Amino acid sequence: MTLRLEVDSASAYPIGITLSGNRMVAPIVGGTFSGPRLEGTVLPGGADWVLVGSDGSMKIDVRTTLKTTDGAFIYLQYRGRFIASAEAMQQLHA
Known part of the structure; x- marks a missing residue:
């Protein structure tokens, strides 16, 4: 089943630098989802x-x-990896 998920989030806030990288959290404030039966x-x-x-x-x-x-x-719950060009990142943060 395919599901379209549109999530609205607030600005991310920093947790800080760790050995694994820079940790931040973006709170989810709402959104919608739809699929063939849901x-x-x-x-x-x-x-x-x-x-x-x-x-x-x-x-x-x-x-x-x-x-x-x-x-x-x-x-x-879902996990993944997000890789984008510098141009795409600028558009994401606009």
Whole structure:
């Protein structure tokens, strides 16, 4: 099943430099999701825990709660790696 997830987040705040990279947290403030058989809202209260490496790549660890249109709650967690050009990063922060 394919799911489209659009997340609104507040500005990230720094945790600080660690041996693994620069740690920051971007709080999730809302959003929406939709798929062939499921849709609803992204609830505020989750966050994206980001670790920025010395090469500019980011390891992401996102945890949030979804609420379907019929009232069911879904815990969602995903991890990944984000690599973008300098131009793409400027657009992301614009």
